[in-house]
Amino acid sequence: MKKKEPTFLNLVTTLFVATFVSSASLGFVYEVTKGPKARAELNKKIEAIRNVVPEFDSSPFDDKTERCQNERCITLYPVKKAGEVVGTAVESWTQQGFGGEIKLMVGFLPDGTIYDVEVLDHKETPGLGDKIDRKKSDFTRQFQNKNPGAFSLTVKKDGGSVDAITAATISSRAFCNAVQRAYDVYRKESSH
Amino acid sequence: MMSIERSRAISIWKNFTKGFLRENPVFVLVLGICPTLGVTTSAVNGLGMGLAATFVLVMSNMVVSLIKSLVPDDVRIPCFIVVIASFVTIVDLVMSAYTPALHAQLGLFLPLIVVNCIILGRAEAYASKNPVWLSVIDGLSMGLGFTFALTLLGGVRELLGSGAVFGHKFITGDGILVFILAPGAFIVLGYMIALVRLVNKTD
Amino acid sequence: MEYILIIISAVLVNNIVLTRFLGLCPCLGVSNRFSNAVGMCGAVIFVMTLATIVTYLVNTYILNPLHIGYLQTVAYILVIAALVQMVEIILKKVSRPLYQALGVFLPLITTNCTVLGVAILVIQKEYNLLESVVFAMANAIGFSMALILFSSIREQLDLADVPEGMRGTPITLVIAGLLSLAFMGFAGIVH
Numbered sequence: 001m002k003k004k005e006p007t008f009l010n011l012v013t014t015l016f017v018a019t020f021v022s023s024a025s026l027g028f029v030y031e032v033t034k035g036p037k038a039r040a041e042l043n044k045k046i047e048a049i050r051n052v053v054p055e056f057d058s059s060p061f062d063d064k065t066e067r068c069q070n071e072r073c074i075t076l077y078p079v080k081k082a083g084e085v086v087g088t089a090v091e092s093w094t095q096q097g098f099g100g101e102i103k104l105m106v107g108f109l110p111d112g113t114i115y116d117v118e119v120l121d122h123k124e125t126p127g128l129g130d131k132i133d134r135k136k137s138d139f140t141r142q143f144q145n146k147n148p149g150a151f152s153l154t155v156k157k158d159g160g161s162v163d164a165i166t167a168a169t170i171s172s173r174a175f176c177n178a179v180q181r182a183y184d185v186y187r188k189e190s191s192h
Numbered sequence: 193m194m195s196i197e198r199s200r201a202i203s204i205w206k207n208f209t210k211g212f213l214r215e216n217p218v219f220v221l222v223l224g225i226c227p228t229l230g231v232t233t234s235a236v237n238g239l240g241m242g243l244a245a246t247f248v249l250v251m252s253n254m255v256v257s258l259i260k261s262l263v264p265d266d267v268r269i270p271c272f273i274v275v276i277a278s279f280v281t282i283v284d285l286v287m288s289a290y291t292p293a294l295h296a297q298l299g300l301f302l303p304l305i306v307v308n309c310i311i312l313g314r315a316e317a318y319a320s321k322n323p324v325w326l327s328v329i330d331g332l333s334m335g336l337g338f339t340f341a342l343t344l345l346g347g348v349r350e351l352l353g354s355g356a357v358f359g360h361k362f363i364t365g366d367g368i369l370v371f372i373l374a375p376g377a378f379i380v381l382g383y384m385i386a387l388v389r390l391v392n393k394t395d
Numbered sequence: 396m397e398y399i400l401i402i403i404s405a406v407l408v409n410n411i412v413l414t415r416f417l418g419l420c421p422c423l424g425v426s427n428r429f430s431n432a433v434g435m436c437g438a439v440i441f442v443m444t445l446a447t448i449v450t451y452l453v454n455t456y457i458l459n460p461l462h463i464g465y466l467q468t469v470a471y472i473l474v475i476a477a478l479v480q481m482v483e484i485i486l487k488k489v490s491r492p493l494y495q496a497l498g499v500f501l502p503l504i505t506t507n508c509t510v511l512g513v514a515i516l517v518i519q520k521e522y523n524l525l526e527s528v529v530f531a532m533a534n535a536i537g538f539s540m541a542l543i544l545f546s547s548i549r550e551q552l553d554l555a556d557v558p559e560g561m562r563g564t565p566i567t568l569v570i571a572g573l574l575s576l577a578f579m580g581f582a583g584i585v586h
Contacts, residue, residue: 010264011264011266011267014262014263014264014267014271015267015270015271015274018263018270018271018274018275019274019469019473022274022275022277022278022469023463023466023469025278025282026278026281026282026285026465026466026469027463027465029281029282029285029286030285030465033285033286033288033289033290034289036289036290037285037288037289037292040288040289040290040292041292044292098582100520121296123299125373126233126234126372126373127233127353127354127369127372127373128369128373167369222423222564223420224420225416225419225420225423226416226417226418226419226420226508227416229416229419230415230416230417269476270473270476273472273473273476274469274473277468277469277472277473278469280468281465281466281467281468281469284468285465300512300515300516300519303467303468303511303515304417304508304511304512304515306468306472306511307472307505307506307507307508307511308508309420309506312506370576373579374413374414374416374572374575374579375572375573375575375576375579376572377416377572378568378569378571378572378575379568379569379572379573381568382561382564382565382566382567382568382569382571382572383565383569385564385565385568386560386561386565389560389565390560
């Protein structure tokens with residue numbers, strides 16, 4: 001089959017049709033995946049809340065409050081069992097990670113003691129800084145049942161109480177920074 | 193004497209198996225090295241990336257082969273790139289919805305499948321000249337070869353670096369950390385290419 | 396100060412080739428001769444900076460207002476391809492010597508993942524325009540440094556007695572690994 005000599009109009013039409021079909025099909029896929037994507041994100045958050053506070057029977061998303069400063073927000077999710085507040089999950093963040101932002105879910109008991117901490121999102125180096133994830137190492141365990149009032153949230157190298165991850169001091173510091181931020185906001189909220 | 197049917201079946205089989213060792217895109221052709229090194233900190237990541245690339249490779253090979261006679265030569269490459277970029281975005285969207293954890297691990301390397309030399313290379317060198325079904329087989333072969341290479345590399349790095357395979361730890365302790373970090377990626381791939389050369393030579 | 400940090404981080408700590416694994420194909424491809432490497436570097440610094448500016452504007456003024464962020468990959472790669480073509484045409488008309496120096500390397504840049512990679516990273520890191528330009532240039536310089544280091548070492552390598560199976564790509568990768576190991580020493584100087 002011999003191709004016909006392309007004219008300028010021909011070229012433009014071909015490119016236009018190609019990009020048009022492409023954007024149309026992408027728009028379609030985007031619409032289809034939008035729902036499941038939002039649901040997956042929500043599930044991840046609920047799962048994280050479940051992991052960092054004691055058992056509860058309320059819906060944490062109904063009671064959530066947000067504290068914002070300079071357009072960055074910290075979200076608090078108080079959880080109740082039989083109407084009684086049994087803990088609060090605080091969604092915190094830091095920009096000081098080695099690979100940028102780290103997002104955490106920190107669970108507090110009503111007296112301010114940390115129940116547990118879970119990493120929501122991070123970009124730390126695999127093999128080093130990613131040990132802040134509790135699936136990779138026991139680093140987060142040392143925060144369990146510690147009250148930041150008595151437990152200094154800085155690494156031992158800087159005079160605090162936290163055992164840093166070997167060769168990942170920056171990630172460990174960042175992690176402490178995010179937990180401290182969560183604690184500060186939680187204290188301010190609960191003292192009202 | 194071999195029947196025509198049989199020799200045809202053999203040539204299809206050869207076309208399919210070429211991607212694994214003889215013309216393996218990573219080990220022999222040395223294409224698509226960036227994602228190969230970037231995501232293979234574990235076998236699972238390597239497998240996920242490989243399958244994502246395979247999907248893009250098969251689909252784009254198919255579409256390119258379908259539209260090859262409709263597209264004028266002068267805008268051939270831009271059209272191919274649009275086709276590839278569309279499939280990459282589809283994979284990106286679908287993975288972010290259904291496998292969010294893996295999606296987060298692969299990160300930047302997912303959109304970068306677009307500029308993976310293997311995909312445009314196959315579209316230009318093979319799919320734009322061959323019938324649809326042969327192009328699909330070619331895409332499948334190259335894609336699975338790529339997946340094989342990535343999973344193997346990820347497996348070796350995970351084993352040496354953290355004493356685990358597919359996340360199952362069977363050696364206690366930390367492992368040789370350097371293999372999970374950047375330098376290990378380069379060194380393991382270097383030795384693997386040398387090894388595959390040896391295997392191909394003795395064949 | 397902030398800009399200096401961006402530059403140090405991009406060139407040394409998170410070198411785009413040696414720790415982010417981007418742009419390896421051209422690094423392995425054109426690093427066998429020192430003069431080729433220098434030509435490639437010039438082309439990359441030029442195109443990467445320009446492409447980052449254009450894609451940043453496309454993202455801020457077209458994709459975001461229309462809420463079609465999912466078209467990012469398609470839009471960026473088309474913009475980069477068109478840009479490379481345009482630069483080639485303009486260079487040909489305006490500066491013959493510059494075209495002769497960079498010309499052969501320009502088409503290779505479309506499929507250089509550093510350009511698309513940096514354009515996407517800039518958006519992920521939420522930089523403003525000026526920071527983006529600094530980041531792009533710093534990364535291009537980081538790429539150039541890695542490429543020039545590579546090519547110098549490879550020219551020496553021609554004289555060395557390398558075992559047969561390791562010749563070419565394998566030994567280059569092992570060298571890249573050692574270079575990367577050296578660059579890890581820079582980790583921690585920023586922050």
